[in-house]
Amino acid sequence: MSRFDRFVDAVAGHTRIAIAVMLVLTVVLGAGAGMIEQSSSLDQFQSDSPESQKLTYIQGNFSTGAENTTSVQLIARDDNVLDKESMVGILELEQRLQTNETIEGTLVENDSIVGLPNIVATTAMQQQVGGELQRTNAEFQQLNATVSQERAALQNRSDTLNATAADLQRALGMLQQNPNASVEAAFEQVRSNTSVELDQEDYGTFQQAAQGVRNAQNQSQVEQAYQLGTQGVLRDQYSDLQERGEELQAQGERLRELGGELQTLNGELQNASNATLDEQLEQLQSMNQSQIDGVLSLLLGENGGDGGSSAVLALVPTDFDRGTTEAEATMVVVTQTTDGQSSAPTGETSDAISNSQLAMQDIATENDWSVDEVLVFGSGIIGEEITQSMTDSLAIVGPLALLFVLLALIVAYRDVLDIVLGLLGIFTVLIWTFGFMGWADIAFNQLFVAVPVLLIGLSIDYAIHVFMRHREERNEHGSAGVRESMRIALTGVGIALVWVTATTVIGFLSNLTSPLPPIQEFGVVSAFGITAALLVFGILIPAIKIEVDGFLEGRGWDRTKSAFGTGGGRFSSVLAAGSTAARKAPFVVILVALLISAGGAYGASQVDTSFNQEDFIADSPPQWTYDLPEPFKPSQYSAKDNLDYVNENFVRQDSQSQILVESGGTSVASAEAMQKLGDAEERAASSGVVVVLSNDEAEIRSPLSVMESVAASNETFNATFTAADTDGDGVPDQNVGEVFDTLFQVAPDQAAGVISQTEDGEYEAVRMVVSTKGSASMDAVTEEMRAIASDVDVDGLTATATGQTILFKIVSDQLLQTVVESLIITLVATFAFLMLTYRITEGSATLGAVTLLPVALSVSWILGTMYLMDIPFNILTGMITSLTVGLGVAYSIHLSERFNQELERTGDLWESMRRAVTGTGGALLGSAATTVGGFGVLAFAILPPLRQFGIITGLTIIYAFLASVLVLPSLLVVWYRYLGPGRSTTAGGKTTSTTAED
Structure with a gap:
């Protein structure tokens, strides 16, 4: 007895222990599900390329004044968004944004909201202040020049008067000392040496002073005489000088006042540049359309001022006619602080940023704001819509997938208990897988939306094979009990399931060669999920079925059911088409398959590769989805438009x-x-x-x-x-x-x-x-x-x-590299695995190659279909080649393994082929139907790549099924006749040589 047989005996013989162990594992693994985090960032797909390193260097070594910020673009649209009413409405919208509690805390400190209405208002304010500043400055400059000139003239006059007074004083001293000297001559000498006009009245005063000096009896009289002869003579001139000095002082006071006004106006000019929204709104409301158009002409016109600057022109459409002051749209830029979060629209944004941008969107749509429409475009909204599209997609396709699987199981099982057990197994597999993601700290991203559907389809595939084989065994060996029938079924189909799991795991793990981390994680998680499906449907569910069926049969319930696809009828005849064609013209079937594959290979070389932001932004969902009840009704999506x-x-x-x-x-x-x-x-x-x-x-x-x-x-x-x-x-x-x-x-x-x-x-x-x-x-x-x-x-x-954009291109190239490398690795590894396995178990390595050949052909079929449907390789469809091999080989393995088992039983080629195709083919058809349905419902997903992935994967399953039931029988016949035990046969097809070494 082989180790596998002993393991099956242990499961079938100790079902309660098996159930207990599996339930404990479910609880332990399931505890990790609550630790899963969600991520919609495209940054996670980027590898450590030189271009990525240089971008990091730029962010760390260049200061642009915009670090840790993100921008939101609000686009106002109307017949003319530059008229007064529209611009006032836009400023009122900005006020609402600035005062909203959700938004306010995210805005940067200065210039957080900038649009053309803001620039028009502040420019008008600057023009008004600038005009007054210019006028005041001109007056200041003129008065300053006048004061300077007058001050110099007064100083010169003062110096002249003082010099003349000194001459008069010296003349009086000479007259005092020389009593016979002529007073008139002394006066004339002073008058001739000064620019001061001295008249006869002044001479009379001087003569009186001279007499006083000569007749003075004491010093006091001398001083009085000198005072009269100098200050007294120049009294009128000194008085005039004083008056002019007082006037100059008044002019100085006015000059200081103008200086203060200039300082105030300069402050007002600076304030105008940083005017509040309230001040800007007040300014715009005070202007008429002609004044607004004048400022717009300055800003947007071809000549003058700051006109035509890129910062201003970036706020109007790129096809704006600079000869007008009208536009159908204008942009308002809102700058938010991200506190170190990613600022790219493809990056992960914080909840605060996402919530604030959603609040902006709500405010923009709740009022007309004097314009027809306001669009809001920002990284938070994009990230939220991508995340929401994942949630909405799961909400729609999850129930649809389960519903389809349920319907398919009803048709295939026609038994409530088996349906319940199948669904229980599916939920257990999902719990294991998501628990593993939590324990492994793997975030749930766009790729993993496909995981539940993938596991549902593959899990039910395992269930159908186990249950259908169990039913076959009970029908053929009616005396065998539930436990013995399950043991035989697991022994017969179990090794095929192990091989299917191994080859599928190989297909998914080939993604570990990808330079893209999320694809590596997807491969690991999917491989774990497939392994979980094998354990759940190879141990837990069979053990429960043995216990439940045994309990019910012990109380008189008949649990014997016929297997799907057996017993004749339409399904049997359809499934037998492949074996019939293999009996009549196997080489024709193979030739047709090769020709179709050649066409598919040509199409495969033409498939594009895509990785960009638009891939992940959802279109507006179909109208019928909004008729769905809560919580299945999707959200509104506007980011892509x-x-x-x-x-x-x-x-x-x-x-x-x-x-x-x-x-x-x-x-x-x-x-x-x-x-x-x-x-x-x-x-x-x-x-x-x-x-x-x-x-x-x-x-x-x-x-x-x-x-x-x-x-x-x-x-x-x-x-x-x-x-x-x-x-x-x-x-x-x-x-x-x-x-x-x-x-x-x-x-x-x-x-x-x-x-x-x-x-x-x-x-x-x-x-x-x-x-x-x-x-x-x-x-x-x-x-x-x-x-x-x-x-x-x-x-x-x-x-x-x-x-x-360049980093996305690198990811796109790496995605294509992933497609090629994973396909090569999957094919080589699977070929090697199957050839080695079949060599050991069946004595024929070539049977492994024959088993995989239809799957290899179906790869070219699906790639050609992608070309015809214009579906590119993206982060999901890029895994289709390894997925095709991983999933498709299951159908071939089941059929090849059943064919070999029937050969051992009957020794007849055609009877073995009939039993394999109608028996296993029925299970294959049931599993294919459920898997296709599971993936097919992804066509209703909101996330675009998920829709494409669902369509392509559904077609992959169909192609793999058709290849296994239509092409593989012919390949098995050729193998049997030329490489296998049928190298020499009788006319009736009885084997006379039962072994062939390769």
Whole structure:
């Protein structure tokens, strides 16, 4: 007795122990199910590629002012969203967003909401303050000049008067000392030496002072005389000087007032740039349409002010007519802080971000906001819809799969107890599998939505084979009891189930060669689930059936049932078609199968590979699904339509590629590097995948564009930049390091966004950020960006093209690699396993090759079908080749194994073939029907890749079943006649040579 037979005897003979052990395992494993986490992030599919490493370097070494943030794009649509009513409505919408409790905590501190209405309002406020500032400044400058001139004139006049007073004093002293000197002559001498006009009245005063000096009796009289002869003579002039001084003081007071006004106005100008939403709304409401159009012309027009800047033009459609002030749509950008969470739309977003963006969507749709429609597009909404589509898909396809399986089991079993046992086994397998995921810390992602359906189909496949074989044994050996019949059934079908499990596990574990972690995890989980199905339906369910059937039969219940597909009738005749064709024309059957496979192989070479965001975003579900009762009714889905609209009309905030240029033998702070960067900009600007704004300029940011922008507003940098650009082409050709130094001094934030500077002040890398069209294909974007990078990657510079789209392209290529490698590994490993196994057990290794050949043919059939249906390889359908082998080989193994068993019993080729095809074929048909139905219901899934996976997998099962019952019989006949025990046969088909060594 073989070890397998002893194991079967143990299960059948000690059913209660087997049940107890399996239940304990179920409880232990099931405890892990509560630890499963859910993830919809596409970042988990990315491997550690050089491009991924460079993107990480960029995120860690360049400061763009937007770290740990994510952007939400709100698109307002109407006949004209730039009229006053619409713009006021948009600002009111922004107020609601800013004051909402769910949203408020996620907004960044400054400039969290920016749209064209905000810019129009703040620009108008700046214009008003700027006009007053200009007028006040002009008055200040004029008065300041006047005061300066008057102050100088007064000082000069004061000096002249003081000098004249001194001359008069000296003249009086001379007259005092010389009593005979002429007073008139002394006065005339003073008058001739001064610019002060002295008249006769002044002479009279001087003469009186001279007499006083000569006649003074004491010092006091002398001083009085001197006072009269100087200050008294110049009294009128000093009085006039005092009046002018008082006037100058008044002008100084006014000058100080104007200085204060200027300071206030400068503050108001700064405040206008940072005006609150309430202030912006008040400003817009105070303006008429003509005033609004004037500001719009300045902002969006071809000439003047800040008109035509990319930051402003990015808020209107890319086909905006700059000759008008009307637009059918405009964009509002809301910036949120992610606190270290991923900011890419494909990345995992926090609950706070998702909830806040859903709140934005609710607010945008609850009111017309004076516009026809407001679309909300953001990473949180996309992530939520992907997650919700997984949940909705399970809610719809799970019950449908169970319902279909239930109906199929009713048809196949026609017995309530067997149906209940089958469903119990399915739930046990699911508990084991999800518990294993929890214990292994494997997150539930998009791939694993297919796992329950996969396990339901395969589990019921195992159940049907065990139950149908058990029924056959009871019908053929009516005297045998329940326990003995189950022992014989498990002995007969059990080894086939073990081989089926082994080959299926091989197929799934071949995904371990994939560089994509989630596909590796899917392979491991699926392999565990298949193994669990073998244990549950090979131990637990048979043991329970023995106990229950024995209990019922002991009380008079007849538990003998006929096996599905036996006993004649329509099913038997249909199943016998393969054996009939094998008897009449086996080579014709094989030739037709090979021709079909050749066509499928050609189609297989044409199948595309896809991995991008759109693959995972759900379309709007069919209308009938909204008639389903709760909780099966799906949610509303708008992200894909919104994404398509943004792609066609606006700059995607998340659609960017980057060229990282690093120093090698040549420094990035060199004329050569700047010239290469300039050439790269020119090529990118002319590329068909790069966004071009309505000003006909490509949306590109690099050190050169930042230099140009800063030079336009900063005189200091402009002087340095101009001096370094000797030929005037906008690219510095000398002293580049000095240009970088000055740029960091005057605009450090802008410089750090495109230039990487070490702590030692060395410049080690620069980058060019290119906004690419959201509608451009991954292949086109990747090819163009890599071509641009290759032009720079010379002369001692290292240039790498990176970005989310390029990383997705890498994943796509790795997905194709997974398809090819897993197919080769699965086929080789399965061939080797079956040939070795059949050599050991049947003495014929070639029987293993013959058993797998129909499955290999069906692989080309399914790939050709994918080409005809325009279904690409994606993260789910990319596993179809290994899945086809893993699932399909089960049908071939069951038929080959049954054929060999019947040969041992009857020794007759055609009787053995008839029994194998009608007996096992019936079980195969039942399992195929349930598996196809289980996978077929995935066509109703909300998640797009899941729909495609369900359709293709359903067809895979059909092809594998048809190959096993139509093609394999002919292959077995040819094998039997030329390689097997029938190398020489009698006319009646009796075997005269029963063994053949290979």
